[in-house]
Amino acid sequence: MDFQLTAEQQAFVKSVRSFAAEKLNVDNVERDQDAVFLRELWTECARFGVQGLPIPEEYGGQGADVLTTVLAMEALGEGCRDGGLLFSLNAHLWSAALPLVEFGTTEQKERYLPGMCDGSLIAVHAITEPGSGSDAMALATTARLDGDAYVLDGGKQFITNAPVADVFIVFATVDPGLGWAGITAFFVPRDTPGLTVGSSDAKMGLRTSPTGELSFQDCRIPKHSVLGVPGAGMMIFEYAMRLERACIMASSVGTMQRQLDESVAHANSRQQFGQPIGDFQAVSHMLADMQVRLTASRLLAYRGGWLADQGALEPLEASAIKLYLSEAYLQSSLDTVQVHGGYGIMAEAGIERYVRDAVVGRIYSGTNQMQRNIIAQHLRATT
């Protein structure tokens, strides 16, 4: 067991952090207030190699392992203050691009992956519906086979990147009578007749990551648009969620490092009662707790990447990582505001945003209640 990053990894992390700090902090406060996603920043990330990092070289990527991608996400989270952009990148990578690498046909990979690496295609993973959130397998969107096409009917909501996306991985049932065994994943390009993409929903946090609805009405897609095989939707969903839950919070680890650095600096410089506020135990203990949470989160994030690379990432581990990191991120975001006092609440400082962005972490990729359910189910099944 070696907890030390190699010199090469350290240099890589440094270069990603510098890139993020120099190129990705554009009008953060204003864009958060106005909920603006900048495609130019997406393209900038692609040019640097973010979207292609874990994608095989033959499809335009760099063939990096999951741990290296986790390190990159952490570094992006430290350098870039735009939590929405980071979330959009994470959703594209973990729940769309890598499932395509794992389950797609050569033709599907050749068609979509190069664009997903070079920034010209944004992809989404769409399973949630108005009637099925935590109970994702209760989805009602249908896919009826008609000659050489499937016809999709139904609707999706809360879909990350949908308003700006180019290709959608959509989960629908080919036979509602089969329950989860009928669920199938399909590629639907944005310009497909019968697909309507909603505008971006206003929301509390991650405002620069567009979220929206999809509606399918007599939406015909060729039979070969199935990802994997008919009926494999649940397996693909589980694969995507395992990876996403283990890795999606890695950028928050970087953000927690920045929060800690900012909080320590403020605790040292801000004077009250004739002394730095960090001299008060109540303040310094918040810093200590932030440090402990950060270290634990970092170790868990690296372990998630490492397990994925070993082919040993189990649902229990993935859920535990998502659960712990999202709660740690929220608590450290609250502590950052508290250490900064009234200044922490002012939008201009960019600190209150941490809390709004972090709250959402308890909900996406399965709520934290559902993560506890999964952990408990696996514990009970193995005793």
Ligand SMILES: Cc1cc2nc3c(=O)[nH]c(=O)nc-3n(C[C@H](O)[C@H](O)[C@H](O)COP(=O)(O)OP(=O)(O)OC[C@H]3O[C@@H](n4cnc5c(N)ncnc54)[C@H](O)[C@@H]3O)c2cc1C
């Ligand atoms: C910012 C954001 C981005 C998202 N991106 C995507 C995306 O890209 N693609 C996609 O398909 N979906 C996406 N989602 C949807 C997300 O996965 C769901 O919001 C989430 O799974 C919860 O579903 P729900 O909102 O319908 O809540 P509900 O399922 O209605 O849950 C409401 C409450 O009940 C609790 N609850 C429900 N069932 C149980 C249970 N069995 N045990 C204990 N508690 C329970 C929940 O924990 C929660 O507290 C996104 C959501 C958000 C907020």
